[in-house]
Amino acid sequence: MMRVIGxxxxxxxxxxxxxxxTIFTIILTxxxxxxxxxxxxxxxxxxFEEKALARQIYxxxxxxxxxxxxxxxxxxxxxxxAPEHYEDEIRAGRLQDAVLVIGQDFSARLAHxxxxxxxxxxxxxRSNAQPSIRRAEAIVQGFEREVRxxxxxxxxxxxxxxxxxxxxxxxxxxPKQQGAFLLFLxxxxxxxxxxxxxxxxxxxxxxxxxxxxxxxxxxxNPIDLPALIIGKWLTVASHxxxxxxxxxxxxxxxxxxxxxxKIGTLLQFxxxxxxxxxxxxxxxxxxxxALQMLVATYGRTYKEAQTYAGYIALVVxxxxxxxxxxxxxxxxxxxxxPALAQQVVLARVLRGDSIGAIDYWLPWATxxxxxxxxxxxxxRLLRREGIIFGR
Amino acid sequence: xxxxxxxxxxxVAGRGRKAKRVEAVRGVTFAAPNGxxxxxxxxxxxxxxxxLRMIGTLVRPxxxxxxxxxxxxxxxxxxxxxxxxxxxxxxxxxxxLTARENIRYYGRLRGxxxxxxxxxxxxxxxxxxxxxLLERRTEGFSQGERMKVAIARALVHDxxxxxxxEPSNGLDIMSTRALRELLRRLRDxxxxxxxxxxxxxxxxxxxxxxxIIAHGQAVxxxxxxxxxxxxxxxxxxxxxxTLAGEPITTVLPELGEGAPIEAxxxxxxxx
Numbered sequence: 210m211m212r213v214i215g216x217x218x219x220x221x222x223x224x225x226x227x228x229x230x231t232i233f234t235i236i237l238t239x240x241x242x243x244x245x246x247x248x249x250x251x252x253x254x255x256x257f258e259e260k261a262l263a264r265q266i267y268x269x270x271x272x273x274x275x276x277x278x279x280x281x282x283x284x285x286x287x288x289x290x291a292p293e294h295y296e297d298e299i300r301a302g303r304l305q306d307a308v309l310v311i312g313q314d315f316s317a318r319l320a321h322x323x324x325x326x327x328x329x330x331x332x333x334x335r336s337n338a339q340p341s342i343r344r345a346e347a348i349v350q351g352f353e354r355e356v357r358x359x360x361x362x363x364x365x366x367x368x369x370x371x372x373x374x375x376x377x378x379x380x381x382x383x384p385k386q387q388g389a390f391l392l393f394l395x396x397x398x399x400x401x402x403x404x405x406x407x408x409x410x411x412x413x414x415x416x417x418x419x420x421x422x423x424x425x426x427x428x429x430n431p432i433d434l435p436a437l438i439i440g441k442w443l444t445v446a447s448h449x450x451x452x453x454x455x456x457x458x459x460x461x462x463x464x465x466x467x468x469x470x471k472i473g474t475l476l477q478f479x480x481x482x483x484x485x486x487x488x489x490x491x492x493x494x495x496x497x498x499a500l501q502m503l504v505a506t507y508g509r510t511y512k513e514a515q516t517y518a519g520y521i522a523l524v525v526x527x528x529x530x531x532x533x534x535x536x537x538x539x540x541x542x543x544x545x546x547p548a549l550a551q552q553v554v555l556a557r558v559l560r561g562d563s564i565g566a567i568d569y570w571l572p573w574a575t576x577x578x579x580x581x582x583x584x585x586x587x588x589r590l591l592r593r594e595g596i597i598f599g600r
Numbered sequence: 601x602x603x604x605x606x607x608x609x610x611x612v613a614g615r616g617r618k619a620k621r622v623e624a625v626r627g628v629t630f631a632a633p634n635g636x637x638x639x640x641x642x643x644x645x646x647x648x649x650x651x652l653r654m655i656g657t658l659v660r661p662x663x664x665x666x667x668x669x670x671x672x673x674x675x676x677x678x679x680x681x682x683x684x685x686x687x688x689x690x691x692x693x694x695x696x697l698t699a700r701e702n703i704r705y706y707g708r709l710r711g712x713x714x715x716x717x718x719x720x721x722x723x724x725x726x727x728x729x730x731x732x733l734l735e736r737r738t739e740g741f742s743q744g745e746r747m748k749v750a751i752a753r754a755l756v757h758d759x760x761x762x763x764x765x766e767p768s769n770g771l772d773i774m775s776t777r778a779l780r781e782l783l784r785r786l787r788d789x790x791x792x793x794x795x796x797x798x799x800x801x802x803x804x805x806x807x808x809x810x811x812i813i814a815h816g817q818a819v820x821x822x823x824x825x826x827x828x829x830x831x832x833x834x835x836x837x838x839x840x841x842t843l844a845g846e847p848i849t850t851v852l853p854e855l856g857e858g859a860p861i862e863a864x865x866x867x868x869x870x871x
Contacts, residue, residue, distance in 0.1 A: 216708040220697070227696040227737075422692030426753070429656050429688060430709045431681035594659055598690075 210436045217440025221414055225444065231409045239405045239452045243398035244463030250394070266345055267291045267304075270311040274327075276319060277311070280352045299332050306341035307331035309349070319356075395478065396555035397529060399456050399486065400548060403494040404501075404522045406452025407445050408515075411501035414441040415587075416514030419506075425597055434588050442584060445502055446495035453490045457483055478559070485558045488569055492576035493551050497525065499583035506590050509599060528552070544571040547579065601792050602632040602655060602761055606664035609650050624650040626816035627664065632794040632809070634760075637787050639807030640796040643844055647816040648796040649689050652765050655794070656686045668761050682710075685759030687767055691750035695739035699730065699749045702738060707756040717756060724752045727785070728778050743770035751779065762786065764795040768802055780806055800840050814844040 226232070264284075269291035271278050281288055291308045298304035310328040312318070318325035327349060331342050358368040418424040427437075464478040501518050508514025529552035544550045550572035557564060590596050609625040625647040632638035640648050653659040655666045657677040666673040668680045693702050700721060707717035725731040730748040733741070738749060747770050755762070762783075768776045783806060787793055797803045803810055804824055811821040820827060820843045824836055831839035 212711065213709060216705070220694075220701075220705045220708075223701070224694055224696050418692075421695070422690035423694060424692075425658065425688045425690040426686065426692070426706075426750070428658055429681055429684070429686040430706060431678045432709050433678075597658055598653070 210433060213432045213436035214440040214443065217437055218443050221410075221441060221444035225410050225413065225448065228409070228413070235405055235409070235448075235452055236455075239398075239402040240455045240459045243394065243402075243456055244459045246398075247394055247460065247463050248466060263340075263344075265289055266341070266348060267295070267306055267308040268311065269295060269308055270315075273313065274311045274315045274319075276316065276356075277327075277352055280355065281348065284348075284351070286348065296330055299330060302332070302335060305332075305335045305337040307338060307345045309345050322360075393556065395457070395460050395486070395559070396552050398460070399453050399490050399555075400493070400525055400529065400551060401522075402452045402456035403449045403490065403497045404525055407449035407494070407498040407501050408518050408522070410445040410448040411498060412505045412508070412511055412514040412518060414445060415502050415506040416508035416511055419508070419596070419599075420510045424591075428591070428597060434591060435584075438584055438588055438591070442495075442499055442502060446498035449494035449498045450491055453494045454487065457486050457490070482558055485564065486555060489551055489554055489558075489572060492573045493547060496547060496576040496580045496583075497521070499580040499587070503583045503587045503590070506587060506596065524548075541567075541571075544568065545575050547572065547576055550575070601634050601670070602638075602666070602668050602763070602794050604631075604651065604655065604664065604666040605629045607651060607654055607666060608662045608664050609647075609654060609659060610662060623816055625654070625661075628813065628816070628818045629664075630811045630818050630821055632792055634792045635787060635790045636809055637783060637793045637795065637807045639803035639810045640794065640813055641800060641803050641810055641840065641844075642796075642798065642813030644798060646813045646844070648798075648813050649765055651813070652686075652763050652794070652796060653688070655680075655763055656684060656688065657681055683760050685754040685757065685762045687751055687754045687762075687764040689765045691747065693738040693741070693746055693749055693753075696737060698735050698737050699741075699752075700734040702749055703753045703756050706753045710757045712757060720756055720758065721752065724755055727782050728752065728775070744772055744775050747771055748775065751782075759791075761792045762794065764793070766797055767795055768797070768799075800837055804836055812840065812843050819843055 265287040266281070267289050268277075268281075271288050271290070278288065291310075292298050292304060295304060295308045299308065308330045310330060312326045312328075315325045315327070317323075329342070329345050329349075331338050331345075333339065333342060357371060361368050361371060418427065428434075461478055461480075461483050500521055504517040504521060505514035508517055525548045528546065528548040531549060543553050544567070554564065554568045554572065557568070607625050607628045608623075611622045611624055613620045613622050628647065628651050630638075640651070642648050650659060654661050655668065655673060657673045657680050660674060668683050671679045671683065673680050693699075694705070697705070700718075703721055703724075704714070704717050707720070708714075712720075721734065722731075725734055728748050728751060730745070730752065733745055733748065738746065741749070747767075751764075751767065754764075764783075767783075768779060771779060783793055783795075795803075795807070808823060809821065810824065810827060812819050812827070820830055822830065827843065828834070828836060828839045831842040833839040833842055
């Protein structure tokens, strides 16, 4: 039995390694796509942060409001004159920041307590506009508050009366949890990595044998079917595991290359996280290998099998989305659902939450059970005359 | 030694209401002794391949039995496979492996060590003239080149019994002669060789014993002379047409089950 497994494993590995085009595709998609996406996204977000921190504002007609100019100067805000046709510029997206427009008789109306109008011009569908809008609103409110306090004090009333309560902000999210939003990508790409890694090998060792007409002669050898299947499965599973490991390692490298300092501290994907990910992902990888082999065996040709394997990929890609739409939190049933379990527990790892033993062995047990069932079904299938001879 | 008795097998073609029961083999009985090349001849669709697949243990008979050296193809399938070399209808190779690696894979699966595998490969390569193919990947091989590798693969473990389904398909004249030479040599070593063909001349050139299969039954068997005498024909081809074309009940009533045969009688359908 062990001898046959070894022989099959050796042959399938040599066979797969000579399929250069497939290997190239796997490396490209699984190992590079994730990290590239991560770096691009991180760049985008750190650009966002720089905007939020920038102390500047576009104002049209600042000369009409010396009071506001004084307020801005005291708060060390830089005033930039608005471009001539700012409204067109904003509409066209050439100017993404909001522009504050001062009304004609601002000073006179302010002096009379007549509530002069300032207009904020912006296009909030531009994702880059948000920080500048919030900044402008904060400035206007701050100016308002100051004028209010001065007026009330002038009338001999304590300004404290105007602030009946104080809002103190206390955010319990750790820096790790703030970064976890970004790191949703890592579980997702490692799930996809497991699929991509095993797909071509799973098809080649099952439907490929049928299409080539090599299955019938192979089965005339005096070998136990379980040994043959286990040998093939080990090949496919190791492909899957290798790609998962590769994806995770490339992410670990990518998180160190992320430019922004703030994001860099948020993305803590170091060796401990890497090890936990591996523990969780490897059972999933060998389960996916078995399932893909099972469905691919129904395919008479490589192409047909690709369609069937695509169904599995669809399910695996869909299941983690449940966590996005249905906000399930810390229930235990999802540990029984492959893909979902991985997504949920990996998210906890990244949030820095505590992970119990059950979070490892429950997904591991379900994956092993499903693998065993899939391999058993595969064995039954390979005994069917319709599969052996049906070409 | 290969024996089959009263082998039967049906298939269901189509699905649902269109499903049709096809009687592929309806009671085939014959024996292929050691040291003899036995030829299984019959028109297309006569049940030759299904019969060989049942001997090769991959198809389970509905009833009847097939034995190889006395071992039943169902009860001791692994033992039968050990004693059998099969060149099946499907003879696909692994295209990214070289010819040698293809053959070696089967040798290893059968538990042979690499030294004896390589020795066998060298010997077979000389016999069927494929030494220059050995280190090439089989992708792009011609049909004849692929066939040579498949034959070597089936023979790598030096089986006592050999089952060949249409072995000369796709071979050129030189290779066909080399194959015949090889089969005769194996016969002289006392091997049991059972081959199927739909080409009468092919079988006549090689086989001492011929079994004619038609409509899923063995309708006649014997040497070429015996078959001609049995059909009252002067040439082998005429004998074949007579024997394979007639409804079984009239030619060999003792072999038939007496059941009416639904398939149309293929009188003279054979070239």
